[in-house]
Amino acid sequence: MAKVVAVTGNEAVANALRQVNPDVCGIYPITPQTDMMQRYASYISNGKVDTEAILVESEHSSMSACIGASAAGGRVVTATSSQGLALMWEMLHIASGDRLPIIMPVVNRALSAPLNIHGDHSDAMGCRDTGWIQIWSENGQEAYDNTIQAFRVGEHMDIRLPVMVCMDGFIISHSIERMEYLEDDEVKKFVGPFKNLFPLLDLEKPKSYGPLILTDLYHEYKKAQHEVMLKVKDVVLEVAKDFEKMSGRKYGLFETYRLEDADIAIVILNSAAGTTKDVVDELRDKGIKAGLLKPRLFRPFPYEEMAEALKNARAVCVMDRSDSFGGYGPLFMEVSSALYQLKNRPALINKIYGLGGRDYLPSHGEMVFNELAEIAAGGKIKAYKEYIGVRE
Amino acid sequence: MKQKGWKDLPPGSVILEGGSAARFKTGSWRAFRPVWIEENCIQCLFCWIYCPDMAVKVKDGKRTEFDYDFCKGCGICALECPGKKGKKAIEMVEEGK
Numbered sequence: 001m002a003k004v005v006a007v008t009g010n011e012a013v014a015n016a017l018r019q020v021n022p023d024v025c026g027i028y029p030i031t032p033q034t035d036m037m038q039r040y041a042s043y044i045s046n047g048k049v050d051t052e053a054i055l056v057e058s059e060h061s062s063m064s065a066c067i068g069a070s071a072a073g074g075r076v077v078t079a080t081s082s083q084g085l086a087l088m089w090e091m092l093h094i095a096s097g098d099r100l101p102i103i104m105p106v107v108n109r110a111l112s113a114p115l116n117i118h119g120d121h122s123d124a125m126g127c128r129d130t131g132w133i134q135i136w137s138e139n140g141q142e143a144y145d146n147t148i149q150a151f152r153v154g155e156h157m158d159i160r161l162p163v164m165v166c167m168d169g170f171i172i173s174h175s176i177e178r179m180e181y182l183e184d185d186e187v188k189k190f191v192g193p194f195k196n197l198f199p200l201l202d203l204e205k206p207k208s209y210g211p212l213i214l215t216d217l218y219h220e221y222k223k224a225q226h227e228v229m230l231k232v233k234d235v236v237l238e239v240a241k242d243f244e245k246m247s248g249r250k251y252g253l254f255e256t257y258r259l260e261d262a263d264i265a266i267v268i269l270n271s272a273a274g275t276t277k278d279v280v281d282e283l284r285d286k287g288i289k290a291g292l293l294k295p296r297l298f299r300p301f302p303y304e305e306m307a308e309a310l311k312n313a314r315a316v317c318v319m320d321r322s323d324s325f326g327g328y329g330p331l332f333m334e335v336s337s338a339l340y341q342l343k344n345r346p347a348l349i350n351k352i353y354g355l356g357g358r359d360y361l362p363s364h365g366e367m368v369f370n371e372l373a374e375i376a377a378g379g380k381i382k383a384y385k386e387y388i389g390v391r392e
Numbered sequence: 393m394k395q396k397g398w399k400d401l402p403p404g405s406v407i408l409e410g411g412s413a414a415r416f417k418t419g420s421w422r423a424f425r426p427v428w429i430e431e432n433c434i435q436c437l438f439c440w441i442y443c444p445d446m447a448v449k450v451k452d453g454k455r456t457e458f459d460y461d462f463c464k465g466c467g468i469c470a471l472e473c474p475g476k477k478g479k480k481a482i483e484m485v486e487e488g489k
Contacts, residue, residue, distance in 0.1 A: 099404030206410030220398040
């Protein structure tokens with residue numbers, strides 16, 4: 001039986017990790033993730049889990065320790081945010097290149113400079129090319145559910161890749177919401193015992209990780225890494241189906257909200273999607289056919305499925321809570337690539353919102369939908385990319 | 393030899409056997425070659441201990457010729473060699489001379 005609780009996002013994800021009880025956890029504090037690993041450290045100290053905690057001197061060391069522990073043959077987790085994730089950067093490539101299924105909640109936060117501790121997506125978007133699977137979460141419930149599912153996805157014997165589970169810093173990590181916990185034994189059964197692929201500690205079969213691979217084979221190894229990413233979508237859906245059977249909560253590659261017959265639509269990640277759904281409802285009450293698409297699996301990106309879901313809209317705005325300065329927002333680039341393959345595609349614009357934790361308000365969503373309605377009615381696109389909620 | 397395609401590779405570029413470094417000959421990296429002068433050798437085996445690779449071959453407790461397939465010419469053996477009566481048993485000679 002599910003247990004209804006009122007908890008923060010950090011608390012929920014820490015509890016998910018407790019229920020999985022991994023072998024090793026790299027721990028280093030960084031706002032707004034700190035409270036998650038602090039809670040996990042309490043579980044360790046209080047004997048609630050038998051995880052080996054590795055207290056490190058930086059996030060670079062944390063990811064390095066996780067890589068070693070995972071190659072040795074353990075089920076391994078860590079968590080981070082912002083500068084910490086940025087500091088891990090080179091090790092992120094090694095975790096994915098070595099095909100180590102490390103699970104890492106990322107509590108999204110802006111990147112310095114200027115220094116800012118609040119929620120935006122610059123950190124995780126900055127490492128979208130590191131070969132990690134990325135699953136994004138709207139609220140604490142999704143962060144909890146996605147964390148549990150991430151183990152099944154990353155550790156799948158056909159996949160063996162590290163997974164980031166993203167949720168918005170402070171807005172979700174520190175806000176108390178009503179949510180449902182699964183029972184410990186349900187989670188344990190769902191995730192199952194950890195299976196090893198090439199454990200270093202199997203001394204009967206010696207092996208080496210991280211060899212020098214030059215012009216003769218490197219290109220082939222990268223092709224293999226690309227190919228394994230293509231298998232992830234099916235596994236994510238298979239795991240989501242099992243999860244739904246257990247929890248009653250349905251997950252896909254992305255969520256659509258009143259999108260089927262929508263003329264105008266917003267594509268938006270994480271917590272701001274919740275706000276936008278309210279705006280969609282208000283517009284629908286006025287007879288305006290507005291809809292929403294909220295990506296869940298960002299890496300690998302479900303191009304064909306998303307194009308299919310958006311093909312009937314007349315105007316779409318992709319909203320990014322991070323920027324690729326001098327380019328479009330990272331989510332826009334992906335949606336744009338997805339839609340380009342369609343013969344008849346919606347008009348597409350990009351808005352940058354909410355950087356450094358700037359509030360995203362229903363009025364912002366409404367403003368964007370109004371602009372989309374004008375474009376859908378044959379109006380000219382004034383700007384393909386624009387910052388909103390910004391002072392002149 | 394048929395070269396491997398991407399489908400033939402183990403996930404994560406993991407080498408699934410021990411001792412495979414023996415097949416990767418690294419002696420060509422060498423710029424200076426250690427030369428063993430047997431008459432000055434007291435068989436202390438310092439060179440064997442100090443060699444960072446396994447390029448000093450020992451048979452029946454005594455050192456024999458260098459294994460030039462793996463010696464990278466670092467010169468540690470020549471530096472550590474105590475020799476006999478002030479004469480080194482290992483000298484570094486520039487390759488090609």
